[in-house]
Amino acid sequence: MVTKFDIENLNIWFKEVRALKDVSLKIQANEILSVIGPSNSGKTTFIRMLNRMNELQYNFRMNGKVELDGFDVRKIDLEPLRKRVGMVFALPLPLPLSIFDNVVYGARMHGINNKNKLKEIVERSLKQAYIWDEVKDRLGVSAYKLSGGQQQRLCIARTLAVGPEVILYDEPCSGLDPISTAKVEETMLKLKEKYTIVLVTNNVKQAARVGDRTAFFLNGELVELDKTDQIFTAPRDKRTDGYIRGKFG
Amino acid sequence: MHNSQRTQKIAFLFLFLATLLIVVPVGLIVVIIIQKGLPAINWQFLTDIPRQGMRAGGIFPAIVGTMYLVAGAIVFALPIGLLAAIYLSEYSKDNFLNRLIKLAIVNLAGVPSVVYGLFGLALFVIFLKFGASILSGSLTLGIMILPIIITASREALESVPDSFREVSLSLGASKWQTIRHIVLPNAVPGILTGTILGLGRAAGETAPILFTVAAFYLPRLPHSIFDQAMALPYHLYVISTQVPNVDEKIRYGTALVLLVLVLFMNLVAIIIRYKFRKKKKW
Numbered sequence: 426m427v428t429k430f431d432i433e434n435l436n437i438w439f440k441e442v443r444a445l446k447d448v449s450l451k452i453q454a455n456e457i458l459s460v461i462g463p464s465n466s467g468k469t470t471f472i473r474m475l476n477r478m479n480e481l482q483y484n485f486r487m488n489g490k491v492e493l494d495g496f497d498v499r500k501i502d503l504e505p506l507r508k509r510v511g512m513v514f515a516l517p518l519p520l521p522l523s524i525f526d527n528v529v530y531g532a533r534m535h536g537i538n539n540k541n542k543l544k545e546i547v548e549r550s551l552k553q554a555y556i557w558d559e560v561k562d563r564l565g566v567s568a569y570k571l572s573g574g575q576q577q578r579l580c581i582a583r584t585l586a587v588g589p590e591v592i593l594y595d596e597p598c599s600g601l602d603p604i605s606t607a608k609v610e611e612t613m614l615k616l617k618e619k620y621t622i623v624l625v626t627n628n629v630k631q632a633a634r635v636g637d638r639t640a641f642f643l644n645g646e647l648v649e650l651d652k653t654d655q656i657f658t659a660p661r662d663k664r665t666d667g668y669i670r671g672k673f674g
Numbered sequence: 675m676h677n678s679q680r681t682q683k684i685a686f687l688f689l690f691l692a693t694l695l696i697v698v699p700v701g702l703i704v705v706i707i708i709q710k711g712l713p714a715i716n717w718q719f720l721t722d723i724p725r726q727g728m729r730a731g732g733i734f735p736a737i738v739g740t741m742y743l744v745a746g747a748i749v750f751a752l753p754i755g756l757l758a759a760i761y762l763s764e765y766s767k768d769n770f771l772n773r774l775i776k777l778a779i780v781n782l783a784g785v786p787s788v789v790y791g792l793f794g795l796a797l798f799v800i801f802l803k804f805g806a807s808i809l810s811g812s813l814t815l816g817i818m819i820l821p822i823i824i825t826a827s828r829e830a831l832e833s834v835p836d837s838f839r840e841v842s843l844s845l846g847a848s849k850w851q852t853i854r855h856i857v858l859p860n861a862v863p864g865i866l867t868g869t870i871l872g873l874g875r876a877a878g879e880t881a882p883i884l885f886t887v888a889a890f891y892l893p894r895l896p897h898s899i900f901d902q903a904m905a906l907p908y909h910l911y912v913i914s915t916q917v918p919n920v921d922e923k924i925r926y927g928t929a930l931v932l933l934v935l936v937l938f939m940n941l942v943a944i945i946i947r948y949k950f951r952k953k954k955k956w
């Protein structure tokens with residue numbers, strides 16, 4: 426097993442609010458790590474550390490170790506880091522562009538301008554996100570013409586088009602209907618052959634369905650991290666048990 | 675119940691009257707200017723130079739002068755204003771100093787235009803030795819409309835949702851790429867609107883050009899940007915107060931041309947805003 430991210434004693438503050446407390450964990454290559462926990466438990470803060478999006482907040486402070494393939498993420502330039510570590514947001518957030526231009530936005534920003542190459546990227550990424558058949562005849566129309574579920578798969582395709590190694594999902598299905606959710610989950614399961622996936626979800630059942638391992642966060646602390654089966658059948662911590670039962674029951 | 679309905683009716687009545695109080699005089703002014711000025715408007719009036727000490731002929735040099743001044747003001751104010759707005763909205767931190775700067779800029783828009791005129795006289799005409807010229811006048815008008823352009827552009831930039839910026843950055847785009855490809859294109863309508871409103875202001879003001887460019891009587895077109903020029907608002911002032919026995923028709927005709935010019939620019943701004951609002955995709 427190859428370690429992708431190595432996090433040790435990570436602490437994060439926003440001004441005086443302590444969002445993460447002494448979090449240590451390793452993320453393995455080609456696994457799906459589910460992250461669950463009640464709101465405000467630090468899940469978003471945790472994954473936004475991995476591509477350094479937290480730094481957009483001016484009152485952000487941190488200490489501890491976060492390494493990607495053995496390198497401190499803070500020593501990697503932002504653009505190459507985010508190229509390697511992509512992110513899908515909670516709500517579908519298409520850019521106000523056509524479907525085609527949405528998908529190739531990142532590639533263009535990284536200097537790819539060859540028409541054929543871009544077309545190839547669009548087709549490959551949309552196929553990977555299982556939305557190619559639904560949009561292949563109208564790549565030029567505004568991305569806002571798509572349904573919410575389609576928009577979210579478009580956003581996944583857009584993240585894939587950059588060629589990342591890790592994909593971070595922050596509650597990607599929170600605004601989606603069950604059928605769209607199933608499609609998004611299906612893409613995740615396929616993608617894990619090639620990518621490392623971190624899935625933050627407020628849906629415990631989803632964590633159980635797709636996660637290889639599951640991490641439970643509470644009040645900024647990592648309470649428990651284990652194989653998903655283990656977490657859902659015999660959690661070691663009472664609080665994990667309580668949360669899962671509460672959510673299921 | 676009954677009582678509160680009556681209060682509401684009275685309140686509506688007052689609001690309606692207040693609106694009427696504003697709309698009626700403005701409407702009257704427009705109607706009177708059109709009524710008295712329209713008979714003067716013909717091809718000769720628009721394309722001829724003033725003759726017989728401005729008591730006859732046309733106002734062509736003043737129209738052209740105003741066009742030059744407005745164009746000059748925009749060439750100067752739009753790039754600088756836009757860059758300042760980008761800095762303020764995208765780069766500057768939200769601290770006391772920057773809040774003060776933003777507040778100062780908003781307040782600059784309210785400074786009386788004659789103050790800009792004096793400033794232009796001191797800086798461009800005298801200190802930089804540009805003399806009374808189109809250059810000095812344009813720069814003065816440019817400085818006057820800078821706050822309008824900065825404030826409108828800043829608001830346009832800030833109205834672009836942060837989520838777009840986050841998406842762009844998360845895909846590995848740099849901050850400048852994000853501004854260039856996502857923020858600016860979506861702020862264009864607001865920036866254009868502010869710019870055109872600024873233009874309308876620049877076209878209509880007399881005080882800033884009084885000491886910096888305006889020629890009392892120059893019945894020819896300017897030769898270069900170092901030349902003086904006539905301009906519509908100043909010409910109107912001159913023929914209304916400085917030259918005796920100017921036909922009322924000519925005065926109101928000049929006012930009408932100026933009014934139409936300014937209203938036209940505002941109309942363009944409104945149309946642009948409307949078009950983009952309909953197209954707005956988020």
Ligand SMILES: Nc1ncnc2c1ncn2[C@@H]1O[C@H](COP(=O)(O)OP(=O)(O)O)[C@@H](O)[C@H]1O
Pocket residue numbers: 439440442443444462463464465466467468469470471482484
């Ligand atoms: N930009 C911010 N400024 C201040 N506090 C923040 C900011 N972002 C997050 N927090 C705080 O950090 C804690 C963790 O938030 P978050 O990571 O969003 O939790 P979750 O994703 O689990 O709901 C919360 O208490 C939240 O209020």
Ligand SMILES: [Mg+2]
Pocket residue numbers: 468469470
């Ligand atoms: Mg969250």
